[in-house]
Amino acid sequence: MTTELTRHPFFAGLREEEINRLAPCELGVSYDPDTLIFETGGEADCCYLINRGNVALEVVAPAGPPLVVETIDDGGLLGWSWLIPPHRWQFDARAVSHVEATRIGAECLRAAMAHDPSLAAEVTRRLAEVIARRLHHTRLQLLDLYGQRS
Amino acid sequence: MSAPTLSPRPTTTGPVDERLLPVPHRVVDVRRDTADTMTIGLEPIHGMPPPFEPGQVDMLYAFGTGEVPISISSSTQVADRREYTIRRVGAVTTALTNVERGDRIGVRGPFGVPWPVEAARGGDVVVIAGGIGLAPLRAAILHVLEHRQAYGQLSLLYGARTAGDILYREELETWRSRLDVDIDVTIDAAGSGWHGNVGVVTRLVPRARFDEQRATALLCGPEVMMRYGAQALLDRGIAPERIFVSAERNMLCGIGTCGHCQLGPYFLCHDGPVLSWDRVGPYMSVREL
Numbered sequence: 388m389t390t391e392l393t394r395h396p397f398f399a400g401l402r403e404e405e406i407n408r409l410a411p412c413e414l415g416v417s418y419d420p421d422t423l424i425f426e427t428g429g430e431a432d433c434c435y436l437i438n439r440g441n442v443a444l445e446v447v448a449p450a451g452p453p454l455v456v457e458t459i460d461d462g463g464l465l466g467w468s469w470l471i472p473p474h475r476w477q478f479d480a481r482a483v484s485h486v487e488a489t490r491i492g493a494e495c496l497r498a499a500m501a502h503d504p505s506l507a508a509e510v511t512r513r514l515a516e517v518i519a520r521r522l523h524h525t526r527l528q529l530l531d532l533y534g535q536r537s
Numbered sequence: 538m539s540a541p542t543l544s545p546r547p548t549t550t551g552p553v554d555e556r557l558l559p560v561p562h563r564v565v566d567v568r569r570d571t572a573d574t575m576t577i578g579l580e581p582i583h584g585m586p587p588p589f590e591p592g593q594v595d596m597l598y599a600f601g602t603g604e605v606p607i608s609i610s611s612s613t614q615v616a617d618r619r620e621y622t623i624r625r626v627g628a629v630t631t632a633l634t635n636v637e638r639g640d641r642i643g644v645r646g647p648f649g650v651p652w653p654v655e656a657a658r659g660g661d662v663v664v665i666a667g668g669i670g671l672a673p674l675r676a677a678i679l680h681v682l683e684h685r686q687a688y689g690q691l692s693l694l695y696g697a698r699t700a701g702d703i704l705y706r707e708e709l710e711t712w713r714s715r716l717d718v719d720i721d722v723t724i725d726a727a728g729s730g731w732h733g734n735v736g737v738v739t740r741l742v743p744r745a746r747f748d749e750q751r752a753t754a755l756l757c758g759p760e761v762m763m764r765y766g767a768q769a770l771l772d773r774g775i776a777p778e779r780i781f782v783s784a785e786r787n788m789l790c791g792i793g794t795c796g797h798c799q800l801g802p803y804f805l806c807h808d809g810p811v812l813s814w815d816r817v818g819p820y821m822s823v824r825e826l
């Protein structure tokens with residue numbers, strides 16, 4: 388089966404029956420530049436596989452414009468708060484350019500994972516990889532790498 | 538800056554002790570790049586500067602203040618003058634970034650092992666720069682652009698602290714508008730007016746366009762960035778012998794005699810600053826070297 392899911396690196400290589408299980412959860416969405424995709428504190432009821440464009444994760448700064456903490460590009464995964472209670476977004480997500488994405492409904496995804504433990508293990512493993520990579524990048528960002536020559 | 542009274546001397550590379558004498562140059566151009574960084578153009582007061590290769594450094598002497606190593610950031614094709622991009626961090630770099638046209642500066646060099654731009658011919662070139670680290674790479678990038686047919690893909694991955702810290706903005710725009718160069722810029726922190734990437738430069742490596750088997754990588758920036766940059770390249774499958782970094786330690790003589798620039802078994806003014814990762818990597822991860 389070819390759905391948008393099979394084309395995205397996050398789900399690449401999943402078995403056909405696993406993709407079939409996930410297919411009902413997906414919805415193609417697109418956003419114009421500057422659109423707010425979700426807001427801090429809102430219910431995290433989905434995640435997005437970015438197929439085109441990029442998305443900025445922003446923090447609202449007191450008495451100033453929002454600060455961008457990271458951008459997520461095509462091939463990236465946006466949002467993991469759906470997995471971890473209390474299922475609330477931790478940042479604002481804003482489309483920087485025109486964005487095409489696959490929205491995966493959280494309830495549907497959780498149900499598919501509950502039904503198929505090996506799918507659950509694989510999705511969780513891949514998510515852990517994404518989270519570990521982001522954590523590594525965040526740590527490097529905290530080091531203020533370019534502040535000093537060495 | 539007060540005018541020095543140095544007598545002129547030939548500017549060709551001479552015997553070793555000659556290379557300890559600064560040659561008086563005149564500042565012919567001054568451009569502000571960012572709040573703390575300037576590019577200055579220098580011409581010898583007498584004669585022509587000796588030839589150099591991309592990645593080599595000159596010792597710049599701010600008369601009355603001191604002497605520091607600075608990479609030559611201009612094209613090797615420009616014979617009569619050289620450019621240096623200098624970030625203000627202490628006494629000497631402050632003096633060098635306060636110069637005006639007509640001021641005099643002493644120059645010794647060029648010193649050191651250059652970027653392997655000749656050995657890289659026929660393959661892809663991936664350049665990873667962080668902050669002021671783009672300056673020592675500029676001559677290598679210009680070299681590849683000037684001999685574009687001789688190389689495959691050219692990818693430049695550049696990371697800076699903020700949008701205001703991006704060096705050579707106009708030049709980056711010009712390079713980006715060419716169809717034969719891939720440029721990916723990322724910054725650590727941004728306001729909402731920035732429409733580019735936010736995040737560390739190493740995360741650009743997985744999606745950069747180059748063939749791991751035939752690519753040569755050139756890295757320059759803070760050491761921590763180079764370490765993680767080299768790791769990201771190794772993860773992509775580039776062999777450590779094809780990853781080159783500019784390893785910098787403060788220099789004094791520049792000619793391999795004082796030992797000031799030592800890193801492990803290397804005197805970086807002589808064996809470096811450019812070294813392949815298989816040789817220098819182990820020493821760049823050791824504490825207190």
Ligand SMILES: Cc1cc2nc3c(=O)[nH]c(=O)nc-3n(C[C@H](O)[C@H](O)[C@H](O)COP(=O)(O)OP(=O)(O)OC[C@H]3O[C@@H](n4cnc5c(N)ncnc54)[C@H](O)[C@@H]3O)c2cc1C
Nearest residue numbers: 536537605606607608623624626627628629630785786810
């Ligand atoms: C091979 C080589 C090439 C270089 N190329 C350039 C260049 O193109 N442009 C440029 O702006 N600078 C370059 N530098 C760095 C430059 O030489 C130093 O910034 C300069 O020596 C600082 O002198 P200062 O008197 O202004 O500051 P100092 O008073 O000596 O130092 C001020 C602060 O900067 C730190 N510092 C000094 N030198 C270095 C260094 N090399 N690396 C990291 N931290 C340092 C010191 O620890 C101190 O905290 C290069 C260095 C080397 C070894």
Ligand code: FES
Nearest residue numbers: 789791795796806
């Ligand atoms: S600076 Fe003296 S040995 Fe390198």
